[in-house]
Amino acid sequence: MNLQQIRYVVEVVQHNLNVSEAADALFTSQPGVSKQIRALEQELGVDIFVRHGKRFTALTEPGRQIVAICERMLRDMNHLHAVAEEFSRADEGVLSIATTHTQARYVLPTVIRNFRERFPKVRFSLHQGSPRQVCEMVIAGEADLAIATEGIGDFPELVELPCYQWTHALVVPKGHELATLEPLTLEAIARHPIITYDGAFTGRDHINKAFLGRALKPEVVLTAIDSDVIKTYVRMGLGVGILAKMAFDPAADADLVCRDLGHLIESNTTRIGVLRDAYLRGFVFAFIEAFAPHLKRDVVERALRGDGEDYGL
Numbered sequence: 001m002n003l004q005q006i007r008y009v010v011e012v013v014q015h016n017l018n019v020s021e022a023a024d025a026l027f028t029s030q031p032g033v034s035k036q037i038r039a040l041e042q043e044l045g046v047d048i049f050v051r052h053g054k055r056f057t058a059l060t061e062p063g064r065q066i067v068a069i070c071e072r073m074l075r076d077m078n079h080l081h082a083v084a085e086e087f088s089r090a091d092e093g094v095l096s097i098a099t100t101h102t103q104a105r106y107v108l109p110t111v112i113r114n115f116r117e118r119f120p121k122v123r124f125s126l127h128q129g130s131p132r133q134v135c136e137m138v139i140a141g142e143a144d145l146a147i148a149t150e151g152i153g154d155f156p157e158l159v160e161l162p163c164y165q166w167t168h169a170l171v172v173p174k175g176h177e178l179a180t181l182e183p184l185t186l187e188a189i190a191r192h193p194i195i196t197y198d199g200a201f202t203g204r205d206h207i208n209k210a211f212l213g214r215a216l217k218p219e220v221v222l223t224a225i226d227s228d229v230i231k232t233y234v235r236m237g238l239g240v241g242i243l244a245k246m247a248f249d250p251a252a253d254a255d256l257v258c259r260d261l262g263h264l265i266e267s268n269t270t271r272i273g274v275l276r277d278a279y280l281r282g283f284v285f286a287f288i289e290a291f292a293p294h295l296k297r298d299v300v301e302r303a304l305r306g307d308g309e310d311y312g313l
Contacts, residue, residue, distance in 0.1 A: 003077070005040040006070045008033050009048060013067050014140060017049070017056040075141055075277065092121035095287060098134035098143035099126065101226050102202050103270065106246045108147075108291075115290050119283050130200050130225070135273055144284055146273035147291070149203055158273040159303050163292035165269050167262035168203060169245035171234055171253070178240060179257040186211055186264050190218040193239030195230050198223045202244050203268040210265040231256065244268075276304065 008026065012033065015021040023030040034054070041047050048063035049056040059067060099108065104126055112124055127137055131151030137143040139157050146152060152160045170189060172178050181188055190211060197204045202225075211218050221239050224230050227247035234241040234256065242265075248258040272288060272295070274280065285297040 001040060001043055003073075005036045006073055008036050009040065009067060009070050010074055012037070012049075012056065013059070017058070019056060071141075072277070075275065078141060091119055091283060093281060093283065094123045094125055095145075095284060096125040096127065096143040097145050097147060098137040099128060099147040100131060100134065100149070100201060101128055102244050102247055103147045104128055105227070106244070107270075111287075111291050115287055118290075119286065122283050132200065138273055138275060144274075144278075144280070145288070147270065148273070149268050149270050150200065150205070152271050152273035155273070157276060159276050161272040161274065161288070161292070161295055161300065161303060163270045163272055163295065165267045167245050167260055167267050168207060168242055168265045169248055170259045170261055171231060171241035171243060171248060171256050172259075173235065173237070174255060174257055176240070176257065178259070184259055184261075184264070186214050186216055189240065189242075190214075190216040193221040194218045194242060195222045195224075195233050195239040196220060196242040197230070198225050201225050202227075203265075206266040206268060207242055274300075274304065276306075278304070280304075 008022070011022040011026055012019055015025065019033050020030050023033045026033065037048065041049075044066070046062040046066075047060050048066050050058040050060055050063075097108070108126070116122070116124075125143075127134065127143055129137065131148040132154075134143070134146040134148055135151050135155045135158060138146045139155065146158065147163075152158055170178060170184070178184065178188060178192065196207060222230075222233055224233075227243045230241045230243050231247075231253060233239065242261065245258065245260060245262075248256070250258075272291065280300070285300060288295050288300055289297065
């Protein structure tokens, strides 16, 4: 058994059992990958993959457990490098963050700018995706942290750290009847076509729940994952927008009116997701605290150990 064989197994699984794609990602040949995996299976005395001809079609029962161990071994190898770098280059390295568009566009720029002033040798790698995708990136070792509002709690491999709460807002053109209507109600909003987030993003469940709780069935004419896209179509007159209040910029969006919906739609909590067995370098702890000041290093370390869940939010 060797580390190369373990990498091959994990890479094949990450490429949906496509050996050819895994070989390309590993810069090697398909027969070479297949040969090394077969050698590992022979050494272990069990099949890891179910085969149909030369194709892998599924994981066997022992294969599922073996893959989980292989993934853990590769993470531990990465942790060894991280420990060495922590003591040889404490303030230097790469911080990889997987997050949604709203966080990347409206929240992280200021945090990263301020953080870079403290840690100028730390480079950032931002990966965007749906909440589920960003969680999977962390589990696969492609990112150190996931930042999202939804999804993190669905993955037992991740520790969930609540960061801050936020509300939705109604966005309409100036002069629109909802711009000054008092009191602003869900019934009044539901009389207009609505433009809001895709179902998996940015608190959409809370939006649906609020209207359903009032027995309302609003006409959602367009959904998007990008707040700027929502505002663009609001400007075109296609409908009224419901988006994260943080995505409204009073200067850039001066032609629009923003009205807080915190009294009508349940607030949301943005969270950070970290692997339970992760080794976090010092600057990662520093970034988490910069993003959410109540998440100091000792608080995060207790969470990683599973000790207590009072995060002071």
